[in-house]
Amino acid sequence: MKPARFSFVRPQSRQEILDALTEHGSDASVIAGGQTLVPMLNMRLARPKVLIDAARLPDLARIEEEKGELRIGCAVRQAQLEQLPNLVSKQPLLARAIPFIGHVQTRARGTVCGSIAHADPSAELPLCLIALQGKVHLRTRRKARTVRAEDFFLGMMSTGREPDELIEAVSYPTAAPGTGFAFQEIGRRHGDFAIVAVAAVASGDGVSLTVGGVDDVARRFDLGAGRDDGLDDALNDIAWSLNARDDLHASAAYRREITRRLGSHVIHQAKAEAARCQS
Incomplete structure (x- = not known):
């Protein structure tokens, strides 16, 4: 099958993504890796009227360590996290779980935040986020908020993200000594x-x-x-x-x-x- 007809938007900044989400709301989907969304589009399980590309913005593809956390932007590929220097010492749980995610080819395209947004109850990255009591960072054109992982996942493939919100990053706590x-x-x-x-x-x-x-x-x-x-x-x-x-x-x-x-x-x-x- 092929996707239902949709419009494609390629923003040049984070603000343009937020503007598009504000304008289109629940009719829009953000795509960064597409390893889950594209098959759903092809099978017509997802039918957004507008697809917003977040994959090509460098400021959304960063992994930053701050205040005892790894903050992972919404365009960061799973392979990019897997190849992070010293990931084994920074967060051993992630280092051990990532090899179970799909295959090398899918991890090269799939994003960390995309897996969180999809909220499959069998997926490894949401499980690690809950296990480590991590956080999800959401932003609209007017405000930002941070939600604990245990409050973000509401059910099977259901989250607390509002239609005009972008998951701009997730935070996994780094390993504390003696853990x-x-x-x-x-x-x-x-x-x-x-x-x-x-x-x-x-x-x-x-x-x-x-x-x-x-x-x-x-x-x-x-x-x-x-x-x-x-x-x-x-x-x-x-x-x-x-x-x-x-x-x-x-x-x-x-x-x-x-x-x-x-x-x-x-x-x-x-x-x-x-x-x-x-x-």
């Missing part, structure tokens, strides 16, 4: 969206587990000290609290069992890494 991270996922094939994905963050303050691919959004759970003697019960409670469903890829029971097994695995990995960092 351990772990990530793992199960999919049908490498590069497919995850059937279940899990991320663990461990520090002196406790352990958290974030689960994607099971519920309508990735969900983060604080486990306190994460004592081993109560971990199985805690993981069972988490698995049953998720709104797991049967589909073509896996049953709800399978997703719950993978949540328990992968959850235990990444929690132990993150705690071991945190212990090494503190020794």
Whole structure:
């Protein structure tokens, strides 16, 4: 199939993007990488009347480290983040999750903010943003606001972005000393969206587990000290609290069992890494 008819706008500045969004509102879509939007256009699952190109503005394609965060502009490719010098030390969770995103070819075009905007519950970058308690930076022609990741994702492919807002950047906190991270996922094939994905963050303050691919959004759970003697019960409670469903890829029971097994695995990995960092 081919897309429904649309107008194409190539702004020369951030302000022109915001002006176009103000003018066209919900009739407009912003495109930067297009790895998700273009297939949706071709299948006519998305039918914007106006497509606004944000890919060619250098000031939107920057990764900046400020105040303990990596601020990633809306035109930054996933490969650009993957190749960031010292990403492993700056934010190990991202370094471990990015290789699971699609393939080298798709990461060369797909953008970080595009994945956040699409809000697929199986996608790795939204999961990491929730796991790390990151933020989404939104801007209109008249104002800017910052939204916590846990408040931004409202449901399956649904976010708190208003029609005239541009996701101009997202912020992932950098790794604090003495913190351990772990990530793992199960999919049908490498590069497919995850059937279940899990991320663990461990520090002196406790352990958290974030689960994607099971519920309508990735969900983060604080486990306190994460004592081993109560971990199985805690993981069972988490698995049953998720709104797991049967589909073509896996049953709800399978997703719950993978949540328990992968959850235990990444929690132990993150705690071991945190212990090494503190020794």
